[in-house]
Amino acid sequence: MTLPVDEILRFLRSVHPYDSLAADTLDGIAQRFQVLNIDKGQPIYTFGEPMAGLYLLHDGEVEVRDGNGSPVSLLGPRNSFGERGLIRDNKAVTSTRAAADSVLLMLPRADFDTLMTTEPTFAKFFDRRRNDVRRGSDLATSRVQTFMAKTPVTCPLQTSVQQAARLMHDKHISSLCIVNDDRLAGIVTTRDLTGKVLAPGLPCTTPVEQVMAHDPLTLSPSAIGSDVLHAMMEHRIGHIPIVEAGKLVGIVTQTDLTRFQAVSSAELVSAIARADTAVEMARVTAEIPRLLVQLVAGGNRHEVVTRLITDIADTATRRLLKLAEATLGPPPVPYLWLACGSQGRQEQTGVSDQDNCLILDDAVTDQQMPYFAKLAKFVSDGLDTCGYFYCPGDMMATNPRWCQPVRVWRQYFQGWIAKPDPEAQMLASVMFDLRPIGGDKSLFDGLHTDTLQAANRNSIFVAHMVSNSLKHTPPLGLLRGFATIRSGEHRNTIDLKLNGVVPVVDLGRIYALQGKLTEVNTRARLRAAEAAGVLSASGGRDLIDAYDLIAETRLNHQLVRINAGDAPDNFMPPTTLSDFERSHLRDAFVVIKTMQSSVGQGRGMLS
Template identity: 70%
Template sequence: MPLSHDQITRFLKSVHPYDALPSDTLDDLANQIEVWEVEEGSPVYELGTTLPGIFVVYEGQVEITDENGAVVSHLGLRNSFGERGLLKDGKAATHAHAHTPTVLMVLPPNVVRDLIDNHDVVAKFFDRTRGERTSPQSLATSSIDTLMARSPAVCPPSMPVRKAAQMMRDRHISSLCISEGDKLLGIATLRDISGKYVADGMPESTPISTIMTPDPITLSPFDIGSDVLHVMMERGIGHIPISEGGKLVGIVTQTDLTHYQAVNSAELVRRIAHADSADEMALVTAEIPQLLVQLVAGGNRHEIVTRLITDIADTVTRRLLALAEKKLGPPPVPYLWLACGSQGRQEQTGVSDQDNCLMLDDSVTEGDMAYFAKLAKFVSDGLDTCGYFYCPGDMMATNPQWCQPVRVWREYFNGWIAKPNPEAQMLASVMFDLRPIGGTFDLFADLQADTLAAANANSIFVAHMISNSLKHTPPLGLLRGFATIRSGEHRNTLDLKHNGVVPVVDLARVYSLQGQLTEANTRARLKAAEAANVLSSSGARDLLDAYDLIAETRLEHQVRLVKSEEKPDNYLPPSALSDFERSHLRDAFVVVKTMQSAVGHGKGMLG
């Protein structure tokens, strides 16, 4: 079907990033676009062929498959494809064919490059790596949205001062916003109450409006910390209401600023290291969600954020071990406490349970085991108190199966490698992420090296581990390129853990196994796999870029929940994303799916 210039222009105005182009640029772009009509089942392009440009679906559906014929994505209205290959080397990185009768718009390569060179919004859209994050922000450059306390206490102007003072006392706050409906009328502080109401001996029935500061200066959530500091210094005030669209949405106080500066990972680690009980540590770990918000808002990359948060969990664990030894006495034999799961990989976010185990020196006796059972319970109970909840699968040192001498651990790993049934695959996957946390680290060194060598030498075990790594797949489907959860509490959302980061975590574990690499962290594994020639440079770069985007999206989702005073989780509704974000997230999932397909077809060296 031929499309008129006006039809093309109107359509492009509904597709990001072209909707942000100046009208004259958009008009010129419409003149240079080609329109293709592709019959159902016919190819759009084949793998390795020179791409004629970037495609945008105007009508119909396109199926994308990899070199092995595996479907990696279904694309529909407004979805674009072909850009990864075009911007990389000009060659198609996948196959594409029309799943239904389809109409496509084609943007020629010279047009795309010209748009990228001259329009930042287009350059940003096609930036696969998202670039380096900016350097961490200070209090002065942080967004007020990060600094402010939400849901500020409010009262009507008629409320008696005495009742208002009681309200402040009961809520442990130093100010009240006075409002009628959504309209902010004024603000009253404890200083106003003492300096006016008490000092002047006003009657008990005096309304709060009598002593309030009317029409207080307000700031927007989109202002920055320096604006708060400058207003406070210039006007000699300690409370600033925050409004958006004329509606009160928060307040910033001097206490908030102090708290913001105090909440950093080093300070939390210091307080935990000096705590005398799990309850004391729990008061500190309760600040982790706010730390998450600040780290992400401060421009830190996801691997830095998760590393700092994991460091806190490590400190909690070591402090609990020290307190356990103080209570129970010195251990009868050397031991090593290890973490697996996200803590083992140093990838904890705002949502974490505990996965851990104990390795004991082979000189341990049956009589000694009671000591380590008590130690395991003390530490695991303490971790639970601190918000690292008990593992639903009982992968904890409190389970006698995971509190054993090193010789038994050798038997475990040898058994899993020799007979890789589904349970063995699952256990091996968990235990290959082990990382020593506290105790005698030497107990693990030889065991790790020997296990990796034995696992790598057993081709059947490696094949089973590869198969196991493909059980979690990216959520690619028809609707906007995503397949959401279909039922239950998290219906119509994407599971950014099990269908987002876990597929990459599993791939990295396989590469680590193939290269006998000792790293546990996912990014470190991918880089080490590239260095060891287990993974090609282009494969490592693509997978790292995809992983970074998925992991960043997950953290940003958790931060949005924390800022809305909700519990962070991994379930993202696609509707929360812009077209720009959806497009890039979908492309990241396509990369992961393609890499899974390559590994599944026995291609460890990915190009």
């Protein structure tokens, strides 16, 4: 199969990080890729051999094995591989072969090296892969309970083979678990029905017990993906029941493995970028909980998980802006759509509403304002359809207050800084987390810089912002316990967002004001504050460690809820943690309380 350059170019535009490259750079790179047609079973490269370049799977499947020959991953289209060898010492650190007839794009090593030195986004993406922060996409490291089918279809021993076949047909499945007194007795597959019933001509009334595989191989929910891969390859089977304490709790099939591998932020981003309606996008964003489970279960750090999830929201917003312009016509003046809140900080989890605003060019007239009101409604309605629900506080571009020209935004910030009353403190806290999403970014550059400078010079404003940041306190109780919510729907839980993550977000914002730091992401703010001397080295390390623990506890809690079939939330009962986990979580809250005390007393640093 040959691929013309224009087709390669279209493909690259749908794959990150190539989609972030400038148009002329991408045009040049598209011509550098070599097209390779690899037959099923054919090796691509082997462990220890020199690497020819970076591979990108256009079509097919590629199996990755480690240096010992153990399966590591099964890759689908739009997955890159081989970069770890290129980055380390130009020798392959894995072995790969085509698991199906495949079409690969290979970027020669010299061109890869050039992009790594000249394109920061490209280098950052593959540096993160080198550091294994994206290892959650590897099936081998994820527990079976995160990707197994949790409601396996069953039938009793006396079921006829015809009834079994009809059940599999109706349920669109390829296997049935056979149970006896609620215990797994066997398994029958479509292959069994073909080879053991149809081929020998057994009657349709034959009990399934006669053709099933008795006492099949099983695994526990705590097994990991490599256990499944090894078992399937060793025993040449495609279905493995999952049993816990003698009870059937799930089943894993080859389809489950493929589906699990197929859920990636890049795939979701690509699908959203091609969607023509908000309803189409909603079908894609509905996969976010499953993506979160995959990423967290694979051991990805919280800042990677939230960044990847936020990228999906950013893409949905930009796509909706394009669709709005296609519907309403070109904008009469330049505009910029910005996100604030968790999307602005690139910290979205499985629970997110929308916080956004519009900055318009000062040339806008009153007669042109209705266009932007319609654009804001189109995009906000679309985001709501996608599951990013309307902001309860109406902090959205649909509110005329937050859809204004640059000069009005300057007046807003000047007023909040000059007169920091409670509303001004609240609004400034939100607006200092603004991040451009789509439109003319130059509308924000000067405004952002000038506001940081003015805020830093006004010690009274900073003092009020410090006071406002101390309103959210860690849930520390007496006698080394937690102060849980005492009543209502979330009784006996702690709010890992409002009393866990938010206090650190507030501290990070204060450090950014004090140091005139342009970073918006909380963890990046803490790192920058430490580097700028706003935060001491020891205080920075302690606070970042505390933040990491709380943020990852929050994500793990959301994973548990999603796996249980519940909607993710931020309210965790401390009783679900072990004594060891509770002790460390409480220590993290103590660090935050100590840092709040330091900031509140005007020291700002923890030595």
